[in-house]
Amino acid sequence: MIKTLQKSTWVYLFTGLMLVLLPFFKDERWFLFLMIQIFVFGIFAMSYDLLLGYTGIVSFGHAMFFGVGAYSVAITLDRFEPSFMSLLLGIVIAMAVGGLIAFIAGILTLRLKSHYYAMLTLALANLFLVLAEKWRSLTKGNDGFTFQIPELPGGLEDHRNMVIYLFCLVSMVVIFFGLKRLTESPLGKILVAIRENEQRVVSLGYKIMPYKVIISVISGVVASFAGVLYAISIRFVDTSVFAIDMTLDALLMTIIGGVGTLVGPIIGAGIIEFAHHYLSELSDVHWIFERWIILFGILYILVVIFFPSGIVGTINHKLATRKQRKKEDEQSDKLAS
Amino acid sequence: MTNTLLKLEQINTYIDQFHILQNVNFEVKSGEVTVLLGRNGAGKTTTLRSIMGLNSALSGQIVYKDEDITKLPAYKIAKKGIGYVPEDQGIFYDLTVGENMRVGMRQEDEATKDRMEWVLELFPDLKKFWKKPGGQLSGGQKQMLSIARSYVNDNDLLLIDEPSKGLAPVIVEKVIESIEKMKEKTTVVLVEQNFYMASRLGDSFFILDDGMTVHQGDMKELRENEELKRKYLGIA
Amino acid sequence: MDLFINLAINGIATGMLIFLIACGLTLIFGLMDVLNFAHGGIFAWGAFVGVWGYSVTQNFLISIVLAVIAGLLIGLITEYLIIRPVYGNHIQQILITLGFMLVLSEFIKVVFGPNILAAQKPPFLQDYWLVGDVTIIKYRAFTIVVGFIIFVAIMAVLKYTKIGLIVRAGVMDKEMIQALGVNIRLVFIGVFMVGSALAALGGALFAPSSGVAYAEMGMEFGIFAFIVVIIGGMGSVPGSLIAALLVGLSNVFMAYYVPSLAMAVTMILMFLVLIFRPEGLFKVSGVSNK
Ligand SMILES: Nc1ncnc2c1ncn2[C@@H]1O[C@H](COP(=O)(O)OP(=O)(O)O)[C@@H](O)[C@H]1O
C-alpha cells in the first residue's frame, strides 16, 4: 500500500516537473493563458470535489467563493497601491470572507437534506451576483474593472506571464498535496464514511455536523484562493465570476474527471478548458460547436447516469478489478502447481 | 390441495445486505385464520412485507391462488385482493378518517358502499371522528381505522400485523370481535405476540425464529404444548 | 395610497407567477422526494413557446395552450429520461437535474435563437382600468385571477377528488398507498407532467408582462421558486402560495423603495425560516427535511 502510494506521488511530482519545464518550450501567450486557466480551475474543481466527492455535499453556489476571492484581491489592489503587501492582504481577506460564508451556509443547512445546501448556496451566489452588479462604488457594476498587480523585481517583469504560470502551477501542486494529506487523514476517512453511510457514522457516536462544516469551510477557502489566482491572471474582474456558469464549470470538471479523487478534477479542468478552446474555434464549421455547452451538458448527464465515478474513478475501478483478477489467477496457478 | 390460498416456498428476503428471511415456508388455507408467531425480530413483519411486495423476496416462490406473485409490485398484489394492516397502521396523518377510508377503496361501487356501511356498524367510533385528521386519533382508533380500511375492499386475504400492540384490553377485545366477524368472509394471516388473542382467533399457526420457520401446526396443539410456548414465545 | 395599491397589485401578480412554478416543484418534491433543478428551465420554455405561438397565431389563448402542451411534454421527457434512472439517490438527482437545466436553457437558444425575444400582450389586456384614482393594469389583474383560479383548482382537486387524495396520501406514505392498490409510478408521472405544465404556464404568462423572454429567466425564477418552496414548506401547496405572495410583495416593494436590497430581503426571509423553522411555514407530515 505504502509502495503504491509512493509510486503515485512520484508520478505526480514528475508530471509537475514536466509542467514546470513546459513553458520553456512553448511560450505562446494563448497557450500559457490556457494552462493557467487549467491550474486555476483545477484548484477550483478540487475544492468542489472535496464537498461532492469526499463528503457527498452538493454546492450550487461555489461561484460565490470564487467571486469573493476575485473581487477581494482586485479591490484591495485597486484601492491601495499595487504592492505585495496589498496582494497578501487581498488574499487574506479573500480566504477569510470565503471561509466565513461557507461557515454560515454550512451551519444553516448541513443538518438538513442535501437539497438545502444546494439551494441555499445557489441562492446566496445569486445574491452576490446582484450585490456585485448593484454596489457600483465598489465593483463598478457589470462593466467590471482592470487593476494593476505588483511589479516584479528585476528582469522578471519581462516574463510576467511565465511567473504567473509558475505561481499558479506551484499553488495547484501544493494544494493538491495538502488536500491529499487531508483526505488521507482520519478526518478524511470520517468524511468518506459520512458519504457512504451517514446513519452508521452517527450510530458510532460521531457528531457529523462539525465535520461537514469544517470541510465546507476548507472548500470555501480553497475556492476563494482559486478566485484570487483567476483575477490576478487576467488582471480584470467583472460580475461573471459570480455567474452560475462558474459553478457549472466546476461541476462538469469534477463529474467528467472523476468524483472522489483529486486528480480527477484537474484532468476534468484540462479536458473542459481545451475543449472550450478548440470547440469554440470549430464554430465556423458547424453552429452546434458554438453551443458546445449542450454537448457537455448531455455528456455530463450520461456520465452521472452511467459512470457516476467519472473518468478517473472508472479507470481506478478497472485497474482494481484487473489487479484483483491477476491476484486470483496467480493464486489459482499456485494451487494448480 | 385445493384449499391452499397462499403458499410461501423457500423464501429468502434481504434488507440492504442483511439476509433477513432464510428459506421461510408458510402456508395459508382458505377460510382459516393462520397465526404467525415468533419473538421480536424473528422476521414476521418482513414475511408480510415480502408477501405484499413491499420487500420482495430475492429467491423462492410466493403463490397466491395458484399464481406466482413473488416479483409483482405491491399495487398489483393488492389488486389481487390482498389487504394489508401494517404494524404502524399506515394511517395518512393529514387525511381525515373519511379520506383515509376513501383513499383505501379500490372501487367506489355499490358493493363497496354496502361493505362500508357494514364496517361502520362494526366500528361506530369511526363515524364519530369522520372529519378528524388521522394523526389526531388515539392508538386504538388508528388501529380500528387501519383494520376498517382493509375490510372495505373485496379482499380474499388480509394480512394483519400485531393489531393488539400497545392497546388497552377493552380495545383488544373489540379488535378480536371484528376479526371474528371478518373471518366469516375472508382468510386472515395474523401476526400476534398476544397469545390470548392468537389462541382465540387462530386455526393454525407458524412459528418463525431468526428468519426461519421452526414450527407449524394446529392452534389446538400449541395451546397444549407448554414447551414450544416457552421456547419461542417466552410464555411460561 | 395610489402607489401603495399599485405596488401591492404588482407584488401579488409577481407572487402568483412564482407560485405557478413553485407549486409544481413542491408537489414533485413532496411526492417523489425529487428536487427538480430543471424546473425553472421548463418555465423558460413555456415563455418562449408562448411568445413564439403568439407571434405565429396572434391568438393569446392558443399560445397559452401551446406552452402548456410543451410543459406537459418536457415534463414527461424529464421524468422518463432524467429522473427515472436516479430514483432514491438524492445527490445524483440534484446533479442530473441541474445538468438538464443547462441543456434545456441552451436548447432554447438553439431552437429560438440566442437573442432575447420581445413579448406582446394581447390587445384586450393591453391597457388599464381607472378605479377612482387607482390605475389597475389589466394584465396584472389577469395574472392574479389566473393564479388564483389555478390555486383554487389545485386545492379542490387535492381535497375532493380521489386522485387528489391519492397524491396527498402518497406524499405522506408512498409505501402504504401502494399496498392499497395504487400504482404510484403513474401518479408520479402525472404529477410531474402537471407540475411542469404549470411552470410552463407561468412562463407563458410572465413573458408578456415583462415584455421579454430570455433563456436565463429559467434559472432566475427557478431560484425564486426554490426559496418559496423552502419558506412555504416542502410539499405544501398553500404554503407555496403564501410564500410566493410574500416573496413577490417584498420584492416589488423593496425594488421600489430600496432597489439594491430587493434580492436580499428574499434571502433574509429564507434565512429566518432556515434558522427558526427549517420545515417551512406549513409542515406536511411524512415529508422530512433531514
Ligand atoms: N431496515 C432494516 N435494516 C436492517 N435490519 C432490519 C431492518 N428492518 C428490520 N431488520 C431486521 O430484520 C429482522 C426481522 O425484523 P421484523 O420482520 O420486523 O421482525 P418481527 O416483525 O418479527 O419483530 C430483525 O432482526 C430486524 O433487526
Ligand SMILES: [Mg+2]
Ligand atoms: Mg414486527
